[in-house]
Structures are given as structure tokens and as C-alpha cells.
Amino acid sequence: MAGFSLDWVPNEANRIATTPTSDVYRGKNQYGQSQVLKCLTEVGRIDERNGAAYLRWRSGKGCVRVIDCNDEQLLLEDAGTHSLYQFTKSDGDYAAMMAVARVIADLHSRVPDVPEALKPLPVHVKALLEKETKYLNSTETDLINLAKQQCRHLLNTSPAPVPLHGDLHHENLYLSDRGWIAIDPKGLIGDPAYEIANLFCNPRDQLELMASRERILQLGTIFSKALNHPVDRLFGWAFVHAMLSVCWRDEDGLDDPRSKYRANSIEVAEALMKLQSR
Numbered sequence: 001m002a003g004f005s006l007d008w009v010p011n012e013a014n015r016i017a018t019t020p021t022s023d024v025y026r027g028k029n030q031y032g033q034s035q036v037l038k039c040l041t042e043v044g045r046i047d048e049r050n051g052a053a054y055l056r057w058r059s060g061k062g063c064v065r066v067i068d069c070n071d072e073q074l075l076l077e078d079a080g081t082h083s084l085y086q087f088t089k090s091d092g093d094y095a096a097m098m099a100v101a102r103v104i105a106d107l108h109s110r111v112p113d114v115p116e117a118l119k120p121l122p123v124h125v126k127a128l129l130e131k132e133t134k135y136l137n138s139t140e141t142d143l144i145n146l147a148k149q150q151c152r153h154l155l156n157t158s159p160a161p162v163p164l165h166g167d168l169h170h171e172n173l174y175l176s177d178r179g180w181i182a183i184d185p186k187g188l189i190g191d192p193a194y195e196i197a198n199l200f201c202n203p204r205d206q207l208e209l210m211a212s213r214e215r216i217l218q219l220g221t222i223f224s225k226a227l228n229h230p231v232d233r234l235f236g237w238a239f240v241h242a243m244l245s246v247c248w249r250d251e252d253g254l255d256d257p258r259s260k261y262r263a264n265s266i267e268v269a270e271a272l273m274k275l276q277s278r
Contacts, residue, residue: 050187062106165255197241
């Protein structure tokens with residue numbers, strides 16, 4: 001944690017996570033307040049640049065508040081330890097999705113001076129649009145090609161772009177002292193209908209729930225009202241994102257722990273495709 005001039009109590013700082021982009025610590029400042037410090041890796045200084053700009057711009061509205069930052073570290077308020085994943089287990093999927101809808105209302109509330117350092121959605125989906133299919137089986141090839149076609153259509157018919165968190169899922173939403181807030185944004189700008197795309201592929205270890213026709217329809221109903229967008233557009237982006245996730249897993253390689261979720265993303269994509277073709 002060297003290199004950041006913070007008044008932390010050293011013996012009360014604990015590492016709580018290590019990812020390819022950061023080492024994350026929870027500790028207390030000199031006043032006994034719990035805070036979280038993200039020390040960015042070389043990869044993280046690039047990958048988390050857009051998200052950091054988004055957090056600073058939101059200034060705590062709907063998401064975790066940045067207390068201080070530099071090019072290598074982010075000091076954040078402590079979002080707590082009760083995630084949406086845990087809340088789903090105790091209170092059910094419907095209650096969890098209604099909580100997300102309230103967070104989105106905060107995240108999409110107007111704040112002036114949108115930062116320039118947000119990633120355009122067409123850049124974010126580049127891995128899908130440039131995906132080679134020669135090593136895929138016929139089913140995966142068909143899904144990728146359909147996702148490319150749908151992605152281009154959605155991009156070409158997008159409404160006015162808005163800033164997006166870009167990575168809302170069950171392990172990026174926490175019940176803090178201020179209520180439900182989001183952490184770890186991608187920091188995108190684009191079609192607001194993309195905001196909830198990742199929720200269709202989560203909780204990622206509950207395939208039966210994710211691929212359920214009833215659950216997909218329920219998400220469409222909840223978030224078409226929350227975002228005021230047609231259900232078909234939400235389903236379209238969800239399908240695109242599911243196949244984008246497959247492309248990312250292929251880039252990560254089979255050794256990456258997240259590769260086991262590749263098959264789940266394909267099943268969710270197939271379930272969404274069936275609903276769209278009805």
C-alpha cells in the first residue's frame with residue numbers, strides 16, 4: 001500500500017481481494033472509519049481508467065463514493081459485505097431485481113459534465129464483432145453470427161447515448177449504510193438498454209434460474225419499466241452480451257477460473273434466442 005498518503009491504521013488493513021486488475025484492502029482511517037483501497041496493477045491502470053472516471057463523476061449517486069485517487073490507487077467508501085448475491089439467496093430473485101431497478105434509477109439520474117474518459121459501447125463489444133468462428137462448432141458459429149448481426153442493428157438504432165455502469169451483476173451491488181450501491185463500473189457510454197444485459201447471465205452459478213423462460217420474461221417486465229425501453233431491445237442486448245461473454249472467455253483461455261461459465265452463457269443465449277423468435 002506504499003505510495004499513497006493516507007492516514008490509515010496499518011495493523012487494521014486487510015487484503016480482501018486480488019484480481020488481475022487490482023489488490024483490494026479494507027482498513028480504517030485515523031477516525032475509525034472503514035474504507036476500501038484498490039491498488040491497481042499495470043493492467044488495472046488501463047482497464048479501470050474508464051470506471052474510475054465514472055465513479056468520480058457520479059460522486060456517490062447510485063454507486064460507491066471515491067474519497068481520493070491517483071493513477072495507481074483508488075480510496076473508496078466501504079460498500080459493506082452484503083452483496084446482491086447473498087440477498088438473492090435470502091430474499092429471492094424478484095426482490096433482488098427490484099433492488100437493482102432502484103439502483104439504476106439513481107445511476108441514470110442526470111448529473112452534469114459527463115466525463116470524456118468513458119468507453120464507447122461499440123468499442124466495448126469489439127471482441128464479439130471481430131470474433132473468428134473457424135474453431136467453433138456449428139451451433140456456436142450460428143450464435144456468434146446472429147449476435148454480430150443483432151449487435152450491429154442495435155448499435156445502428158441506438159437512442160442518444162448515456163453514461164453506463166456497464167457491469168451490473170450480483171457481485172457488484174452491495175447493501176451499504178446508504179442503501180444499495182454499485183461498485184466496479186466499466187464506465188461506458190451508449191444505449192441505456194445495455195445497462196442490464198449482464199443481469200440475464202447472473203447469478204452465474206445458477207444456470208437453471210438464468211435460462212428459465214419465466215425469469216427472462218420477468219426481467220424484461222421489470223426493466224422495461226425501469227428503463228422505459230422495449231422488452232425486445234433489452235432481450236437483444238442480453239443475447240449480444242451473453243455471446244460477448246463467450247468471446248471474452250475464449251480470450252482468457254481455459255486456464256482462467258471464469259472459463260467454466262462459458263457454457264452457461266451459451267445456454268442463456270439460446271434461451272433468449274428462442275424468446276426473440278417466438
